[in-house]
Amino acid sequence: MAADALLAVKDLRVEFATRQGTLVAVDGVSLTIAPGEVLGVVGESGAGKSLTGAAVIGLIDPPGRIGAGEVWLGGRRIDNLPPEGLRRVRGREIGAVFQDPLTSLNPLYTIGRQLTETMMTHLKLSSSATRKRALDLLAEVGIPAPKRRFDHYPHQFSGGMRQRVVIALALAANPKLIIADEPTTALDVSIQAQIIALLKRLCREHGTAVMLITHDMGVIAETADRVAVMYAGRIAEVGPVADVIHRPQHPYTQGLMGSIPSIIAEREELAQIEGSMPRLTAIPAGCAFHPRCPHAFDRCRRERPELMAAGRTRAACWLVA
């Protein structure tokens, strides 16, 4: 792990206290993001990727809690900050873009006010300076006629426009890291392409790192530099995007890539992974994927594998040991 990583997550564990006992939703996840890098965190529903993002930004609600592990941002530990300290980190150093632009914006305030409010809280500029900065940001994210739209309410924008506003909000206080949780899932395909391009360009220009959480491998292929594949709360494989997609080492990643239909290749049948992701109450011992793995052997059932070097990626699989 690079010593100058912007974000370092070490052995993160997120658990939920329920009446059936403690359920572990994120189990020993470690990852790093370098400054300006885009890390994709991909996985299916229930894999724990959204919770990992929420844990980094400190938004885990009871009955969930961070059971173990550390989160370091820019050389400072942030997971054990008091609520006030965490609030200052949020917005100023970490920005967030969530899936549903409708609920990310307060419907009762104009977007201009929401933008300036964020900036004044974190940047301590005068109100005319923040207004100018807000207008510049709106233009940067591609909102036409920003002066007029400054005083519009969220419901007066279309879905794609709203998501641009949310991105502007996330960038408002010039954070070093943005957590984007399914930012394009609720949008049409053509709008998705626009938003992805926008996010890429802005983050390159501002030097912002991005943790891009999604289930859509295509978005990752377009946007990310590195990608971590999560399964049942653990990281199955992590590495540069091209290597993970074209030369996956972990059987789960292989199955995942094979099951994605393509607009180019002709396939009679899509590769199919039998069964489904285990529920939190019934995570198998050893390697969490072994019941569904065509290559499982005895060690997989007993011992849980850690991430090991495998070609140019790292995979948590005894096959590559």
Added chain:
Amino acid sequence: MIKSALNVVTVEPRDEMAGETAAPLVELVDVARHFDVSPPWLNRVLEGKGRAVLKAVDGVSLAIASGETLGLVGESGCGKSTVARLIVGLYRPTRGEIRYAGRRIDVDGARHAARREMQMIFQDPYASLNPRWRVADIVAEPLRAAPADGRPARAAIGERVGSLLEQVGLVAADGAKFPHQFSGGQRQRISIARALAGSPRFLVCDEPTSALDVSVQAQVLNLMRRLQRELGLTLLFISHNLAVVHHIANRVGVMYLGRMVETAPTKALFAEPQHPYTRMLLEAVPDLALTGKPRTAVAGEVPNPLDPPAGCAFHPRCPYANERCRREVPVLKPVRRAAGILGEAACHAVQEKRLGSTVVTQMTMRDPG
């Protein structure tokens, strides 16, 4: 090829699937569906607003041959879900005709025989099963809703439900459980079992895998293809996911703002898209294979369906729009592709041959080593 008085061309699929040039199983002729979304009378008077009509479907004609899978793609607001609901009778068309096996089914009283033969699978696996019913009752519902003479005996129903559940990859004992005990993919299988219970010939699938994870989607798509082969079903498969449609459909129709803008056999459509919107859609699909092919800029957003542009609905976003496009609504006309006349497109630029050919043959998987 048959030209009807409404200038609609019914093209029999000539690609790998059909050998027969029989009459289509399902036919839509200039079908439209308008919704009156006017504000209440009081608001109209006080605020001076006019009536507002949403033309969800605005003159769509299509034909589906027996045994084929027609994919219908488009973005939100294009009307593809409305077309699905028009075909199965959840909506009545505002104008136009819907025919099944040659007979009209959009008029009152004409639907019953056809109803037995067509079923629908919905998008949301969590809302498409009644949470208070047991799975066995859910799957048996089409059998129990049949008219008294066609209804099988109770014991026979139980057996049929069991075998249906096995056919979709579950076990007969699952019939005693409730929907919430199953995952999303398993619920979609239950929906499929329910749709097959009445032995239909024609299935309308409205985004059946859009709410599912990728690996589960693969399972369900494989299952659907297998069932279609085994049971000889005809499918109308609606999706916004072009890759899924590419995988499962023989022919594809592309819709935009309530109109059909292009239809073609699958391979032809993806290799040589004609309509500028189709081209734009294909460009916009995120590039998993990292081919690095040059991408044209994707511009604008889908306009407000309550206030569609005049003439061709796509002209504000189209790089090839001219004066005629702004005035005249284009009509589906046959298109000449490299492999012959395959498919149709509703575009003045295509018909005037103003567009360069886009034979995309260099679609190879290239990864930056």
Added chain:
Amino acid sequence: MATLAAPSRLARWWRGDIAWSFRHSPVAVASAIVLAICLAAALFAPWVAPHNPFDLATLNLSDALTPPHGMAGAKPEYLLGTDDQGRDVLSAIMFGTRISLLVGALAVALSIAMGVSLGLASGYAGGRLDAFIMRAADVQLSFPAILIALLIDGVARAVLPRDAHADVALVVLVVAIGVSNWPQYARTVRGSTLVEKNKEYVQAARVIGVRPAAIVLRHLLPNVLSPVLVIATINIAIAIQVEATLSFLGVGVPPTRPSLGTLIRVGNDFLFSGEWWITIFPGAALVILVLAINLLGDWLRDALNPKLK
């Protein structure tokens, strides 16, 4: 996943979420116990009550105005004292609770029957029927429930022959309270119906060809009932209070079969002459009953709310 031998339905329910929530809520358990005592007392009153306060033959005028246990002059067989006619207050409370609960439960049952069916019809059919029913509900909601109950009661009194009135008084009361409360159920059920109607399982049923009546009864009804249950629990308490108010005002149950409200009214006259127990004990009984039902209803509402889980 192999299915174990399915446990009995009762066992499954006991291990379920709602029963667990109940066992872990001391307020719910306490309220349930209190309510169970009240119900048992009311149900078995004819056999359990120490005296029968309405059998004139057993009354002893010399026992009139006996103070309750613990005060000077108390008699052991009259635990809570007697009223001016020698009727045992405790027994009167037990029989009175019986009437109160009966009227309350029947009135709520009537409200549910009316409200749920009108709400379902309104939500599913839409259009003019919906508008008509909702306007009727709006109009009725602008009158206080007690006023409506008084109205119906007054009309009944005027219309029915005098001696018939005593017999049908209970029925009139149930109808009055029941009819005054249906809009609440209708509105809630209509809202739920509008939501459920657009869900895909209803559309699937329509595609299959199920008739509208069957869709409403077999698909929609089971799914719109949870909020009704919660409202009903709280409304039983309100119905009992309304009945008590009406009886207090003298237009409720006939004096020959007094409810808690009647007892309170009758006892009111003696409050300032020192015989406080004749009104206070029935009053306390009413408060305890209503409180237990309300607390139980509160717990039920939280337990059934999926968002709070």
